[in-house]
Amino acid sequence: MANQVLELRGVGKDIGKRTILSSVELDLAPGESLALCGGNGVGKSTLLRMIAGILRPSRGSISLGGLEWASNRKRYAEQLGYMPDDYLFGQGLSAEETLSFWASLRKVSPARVSETLELVGLSGVRRNPVTSFSKGMRQRLLFAQALLAKPPLLLMDEPTNGLDPYWMDSFAELVRFAKAEGHAVLFSTHQLQIAEAAADRVVFLKDGGIAEQGRTSSFTDRYGPYGLQAVFSRLFGDAGSQERPR
Numbered sequence: 001m002a003n004q005v006l007e008l009r010g011v012g013k014d015i016g017k018r019t020i021l022s023s024v025e026l027d028l029a030p031g032e033s034l035a036l037c038g039g040n041g042v043g044k045s046t047l048l049r050m051i052a053g054i055l056r057p058s059r060g061s062i063s064l065g066g067l068e069w070a071s072n073r074k075r076y077a078e079q080l081g082y083m084p085d086d087y088l089f090g091q092g093l094s095a096e097e098t099l100s101f102w103a104s105l106r107k108v109s110p111a112r113v114s115e116t117l118e119l120v121g122l123s124g125v126r127r128n129p130v131t132s133f134s135k136g137m138r139q140r141l142l143f144a145q146a147l148l149a150k151p152p153l154l155l156m157d158e159p160t161n162g163l164d165p166y167w168m169d170s171f172a173e174l175v176r177f178a179k180a181e182g183h184a185v186l187f188s189t190h191q192l193q194i195a196e197a198a199a200d201r202v203v204f205l206k207d208g209g210i211a212e213q214g215r216t217s218s219f220t221d222r223y224g225p226y227g228l229q230a231v232f233s234r235l236f237g238d239a240g241s242q243e244r245p246r
């Protein structure tokens with residue numbers, strides 16, 4: 001498809017003898033948001049890490065801004081901002097120092113650091129140590145880090161895990177802002193309410209591939225007011241998860 005930021009064709013991953021993902025096809029356009037859903041262990045993080053260039057696919061191709069990781073790693077990496085599901089912040093560093101460190105790695109100006117802190121609502125606490133921040137504030141700082149260099153694609157792994165409804169709501173607002181600025185946003189989540197609030201499209205992964213997908217509103221049209229929940233329950237049952245191997 002023309003004008004896509006991200007194109008996945010037949011992407012799969014084996015770890016040892018186990019196939020984690022067999023074949024995934026995905027497209028994402030500028031200004032579009034997509035939530036990757038599914039029970040524990042279906043491969044959401046694995047897929048995001050392959051797109052981020054942290055893990056190599058066992059098969060298939062990933063094109064980001066028309067680039068493949070293997071042919072131009074540096075330019076490929078410049079196309080994306082990645083928000084990991086967990087991050088250990090440096091002891092004693094303020095929000096501004098933390099973001100300035102990331103900015104120096106990406107050759108981003110100090111003015112952009114201030115602008116980004118403002119955008120995520122952390123300007124007033126920029127000199128406070130990150131270790132004093134609530135989980136919601138730390139997530140905002142990680143979001144700022146992903147947004148810093150204005151990459152075409154924002155990739156986020158469980159961005160609202162552990163957040164209360166206030167911070168979830170403010171995350172949805174940040175995604176809407178990022179989309180309006182033309183960023184494509186791809187995030188994984190267990191929390192269907194955040195998929196509902198922040199994603200234009202939802203993809204459910206199961207058994208190594210895409211089990212269901214569609215526009216977020218289409219799930220309500222097809223399955224009623226709790227459409228996403230209905231699909232999740234049908235796919236993953238009461239446990240809502242696939243057992244991880246022991």
Ligand SMILES: Nc1ncnc2c1ncn2[C@@H]1O[C@H](COP(=O)(O)OP(=O)(O)OP(=O)(O)O)[C@@H](O)[C@H]1O
Nearest residue numbers: 015020038039040041042043044045046047244245
């Ligand atoms: N390095 C690894 N070695 C062995 N198995 C792995 C490794 N990384 C992931 N897996 C397995 O791959 C499967 C997919 O893991 P992944 O973390 O991608 O799932 P997920 O959908 O993100 O799960 P969750 O929702 O619990 O975070 C799991 O069964 C996991 O145990």
